[in-house]
Amino acid sequence: MTITLKDIAKISGVSAATVSRVLSDDPRISGATREKVLARIRESGYRVNDIARSLKTRRTNTIGFIAPLLAEEFFMTVAQGVEDELRAQGFHMLIASSKEDPRIECECIELMTRRWVDGLILIPCAGDGSRLARLAKSRVPLVLVDRLLKGFRADAVVVDNAQGTRRAVARLMERGITRVGFIGASRKISTARDRYRGYVQAHRDHGIALDPAIVKFGDFHQESGYGLMRELAAMKRPAGGVFIANHYMYLGAAQYLLESGNIYRHDYAIINFDEMSATPVIRLAKLTVSQPSREIGAGAARMILGRVRGERTGPPETLTLGTGLVAHDDAYSLNSMINKPGA
Amino acid sequence: MTITLKDIAKISGVSAATVSRVLSDDPRISGATREKVLARIRESGYRVNDIARSLKTRRTNTIGFIAPLLAEEFFMTVAQGVEDELRAQGFHMLIASSKEDPRIECECIELMTRRWVDGLILIPCAGDGSRLARLAKSRVPLVLVDRLLKGFRADAVVVDNAQGTRRAVARLMERGITRVGFIGASRKISTARDRYRGYVQAHRDHGIALDPAIVKFGDFHQESGYGLMRELAAMKRPAGGVFIANHYMYLGAAQYLLESGNIYRHDYAIINFDEMSATPVIRLAKLTVSQPSREIGAGAARMILGRVRGERTGPPETLTLGTGLVAHDDAYSLNSMINKPGA
DNA sequence: ATTTATTATGCAATCGATTGCATAACCGGC
DNA sequence: GCCGGTTATGCAATCGATTGCATAATAAAT
Structure with missing residues (x-):
């Protein structure tokens, strides 16, 4: 009793x-x-009994968080940022993953709203915003994180993907590397789209013609990075550099370069997007574009709480954070190392 | 309305x-x-309205999940296993991180039970089980995952850490590498303790005296692995091999070996514990002990649901999963590679 | 001593479901 | 046409809090 x-x-x-x-x-x-x-x-x-209390007050002090996957460092670093901020303000986090499937995503949203979450933080999967129309009309505040959806305005926290990419690619070009390959993901995802846009802009800025043969699109996962790097490496006229659009594709690409031994034959100037725990160990990249992942999460949490508490009521706002650019002058250049003692 | x-x-x-x-x-x-x-x-x-329903039925269809950190691949792979299994059975997951701090952990438990989670899956932080006594007496079923607590019996899902370690270290010894260093974590954590135990057993099995000078304890994090590897590398009589007790320590150790250039001077036979997304790219280890992380999560979910539904009522049970052992015969051996063309 | 203002507390309705028990409706059997 | 037995539905209490309104108690004012 x-x-x-x-x-x-x-x-x-x-x-x-x-x-x-x-x-x-x-x-x-x-x-x-x-x-x-x-x-x-x-x-x-x-x-x-918080349940009884919630029934009466119609508030649960719980925020829903939906990401495409749980076991990805970027998403979970964002989640950690969200959780820390929420906890500091007395809120809980209900979490779910959509597996990059809009149908599952919808189901998660449905279930969460049935449990009366006070607000929802969503890293959406590909597609447009139509599936969220119902949610948008409901009383539940929503903050989009990382990715935006076409034809859908909502509070959002993102980074400037185009600018981050543009700057990094430009840096390579200024060092004389003009033939830069691209390993990206489906342009149905805004971040993938924007990173591609930045890549194109860098070419325009420098008056360099873009060779479509070295532009490859995959799906942000390791296998995809592996396969696309292989395609790139198989070209008769190899690229001097490669931009790789996220951490997992970078892992895959690196794996290919190492396994195939290609790395001992050709020295790609690699740019990778995302700085994660393994990044300092892999060291194949000359340039790394970093994102303030925790801050993204913390920002999203603050944003949603502002709505939940009614402190903020106007039209949707977007918080755009900047990216960092880290040069690794000590990056591996295995072939040169190997050749040094030898030749 | x-x-x-x-x-x-x-x-x-x-x-x-x-x-x-x-x-x-x-x-x-x-x-x-x-x-x-x-x-x-x-x-x-x-x-x-699930809230109203829960008030009446005293069930929330929600399971709490508490891990030391969100942004760690192992924990989140477990979480993904838990979530998938829970969703398949119509349950939600409330998540929180304890930051390896027992006080925060207690707070999380308190908050979750106030929200009437039907059960709790916990990857506990260091310490004994006394802090969980209250919870254990409550009506809320608990499943411990990955780590066990001294003096505290509860349902649990773990892997055989001692056995996994023992077998891996033994394998190295059979290859003639008898001087194997140890980079581990605080023995207040059961997994750290058990991995050390396995390391000791392997020595006993092979009648090899253990040199305490090359046994180092840190805290499972990257910086710690980095520092301990440096200590190990600084020894006048270097070890022939090193066992590294988890993924993040391995990352740190690898980072040290690369940054310091030590890897070009000495070829450690490395064993690392945990197979993660970056593992195939780092390739410094000769042997990797792998854990079935998703299965751990799925098993924990099934276990808790068994209790929640009252299908299982007896005394606490422990599900012990086996570890895998992967040999990387293609592992880097950078120094030999460098020397081959040269010398 | 009576009225007025102020402060502290209680009454009772309410949030939105679930569920044991009672009952109405219908069936065929005799 | 009455009765026991199903079958389908409704009544009303209940889960454990919150909160607007009423009121009791005390203090202050006249």
Whole structure:
């Protein structure tokens, strides 16, 4: 038999209303009563039933977080940022993954709203915003993170993917590497699209013609990076550099270069997007575009809480964070190392 | 104005009880009524209020999951396994991270039980089980994952860390490498303890004296692996091999070996624990002990659901999964590669 | 001493479902 | 036409809180 607020009322000799007010620090309660009730609460080990409370207040102090996958470092670093910020403000996080499948995503949203999350933070999968129309009309605030959706305005936190890419590719060009390959993902995803856009812009900026033969699109995963790097390496006229659009494609590409031994024959100037725990160990890239992943999460959390608390009510806002650019002058250049002692 | 079950009752010309029974597929409801009510539900876009339902049924269909950190691949692969299994069975996942701090962990547990999670899956942080005594006495089922706690029996899913380590170290010894260093973590954590135990056993099995000078304890993180590898490398009499107790320490150790250039001077036979997405790219290890992380998660989910549904009631059970052992005969051996063309 | 203002507390409705028990409706059997 | 037996549905209590409104108690004012 769990102890309820009513029990506390009884043993304290007051009404349930009074106990409830003590719990919510209502200033109308006298100091004496407050102390007495608090003492009984402490003795009895009473704990509020948040479910009952939520039913009445229509707030759950819970924010839903949906990412394409759980086991990806970028998404989970964002999640950590969200969680830290939420916890600091007394909120919980209900989490789910969509597997990059819009149908599963919809299902997750449906289930979360049924559980009355106060707000939803979503890293959406590919596609447009039409599937979110219903959600948008509901009372549940939404913040899009990392990726935007065509034809859908909502609060959002993103980084400037085009600018980050453009700057990195430009840097390579300024060092005289003009033939830069591209390993990206489906342009149905805004980040993939924007990174491609930045790549194109860099070419335009430098008046360099873009060779479509060395532009490859995959799906942001390791196998894809592996396969595309192989295609690139198989070209008769190899690229001098390669831009690789995310961490996992970089892992795959690196794996190919190492396994095939290609790395001992050709020295690609690699740019990779995302700085993760393994990045300093792989060291094949000359340039790394980094994202403030935790800050993205923290920003999204602050944004959603602003809506939830009604502190912010106007039209959707977008928070755009900048990317970093790290040069690895100590990057491997295995072939030169190997050749140095030898030749 | 949200539509409630009562509204559906009214427009269908039946009582709320009947609608509720339709919703739960009660066989006593006649086909005609069922169809009529379902039609009204569909037209109106009615959706049950899970909060109200939970208040009455005392079940939330939600399982809490607490891990030391969110942004670690192992934990999140487990989480993905948990989530997939839970979703397949109609359950949600409330997630939180303890930051390896028992106080935060307790707080998370407290908050989750206040939200009436039906069960709790916990990857605990260091320390003993006393802090969980209260939880254990409550009605909330608990499954410990990955790590066990001294003096605390509960359902659990773990891998055989000692055995996995022992076999790997033994393999190295059989290849003639008898001086094997150890880079591990605090023995307050059961996995760290067990991996050390396996390392010791391998020595005993082979009648090899263990040199405490090359046994180092850190904290499972990258910086720690980096620092300990440096210590090991600084020894006058270097080890022939090194066992590194988890992925992040391996990353750190690898980073040190690469940055310091040590890798070009000495060829450590490395064993690393955990096979992660970056593992095939790093390729410094000769042997990798792998864990079935998703299966751990899925197993934990099944275990907790068994308790939640009351299908399983007896004393605590432990599910112990085996580890894999992968040999990388193509592992880097950079120094030999460099020397081959040269010398 | 009576009225007015102020402060502290209680009453009772409410949030939106579920469910044990009662009952109405219908069936065939005699 | 009455009765026991199903079958389908409704009544009303309940889960554990919150909160607007009423009121009791006390203090202040006249």
